[in-house]
Amino acid sequence: AQRVTQPEKLLSVFKGAPVELKCNYSYSGSPELFWYVQYSRQRLQLLLRHISRESIKGFTADLNKGETSFHLKKPFAQEEDSAMYYCALEIQGAQKLVFGQGTRLTINP
């Protein structure tokens, strides 16, 4: 069964501290993973995807197939990073995303 798990519903860190949002997946195929973000009163938007291997707003995420993880990291959190973060798995050939529960990240000043 395809599943995405984000173990932390809430995460609170201080400004300037490192951030890691955890994501684990279960999928028998070759995983295509995404992080979506939803800022307050805004729509869901793509933050980054693993195949791009890019850093967006200082965030990076590495796919670890051995650990079936795709954790999102940022070395120095900023207040504007406060948002809801969703990890998502694309099911190949099915044109759908499977989302994790989401993690609400709060950056304290």
Place this chain on the structure above:
Amino acid sequence: EPEVTQTPSHQVTQMGQEVILRCVPISNHLYFYWYRQILGQKVEFLVSFYNNEISEKSEIFDDQFSVERPDGSNFTLKIRSTKLEDSAMYFCASSDVTGLSASEQYFGPGTRLTVT
């Protein structure tokens, strides 16, 4: 920058009534989706649509649900006889390519459906 739009932003309806949620995907996109999020739960896939037909649907998408692209711009989700448990935020999304690579889905702002 083009965006997916959805109307209405909030719909209140009585149990047993039909509702139609409307979406205007990004104009050059070919793939369209509906997701829903019950309060406090995860975003769940409902259905995907390509070339005027459903390409994938979840077990949630039963006979009470239907989708349509009535013209060149709108994409609608109809719930024939709403139940209390249909109360949720419904998101429309669109993408330009899929299947071959990880494609970005662009989401609308959502319609909050409240069934009383």
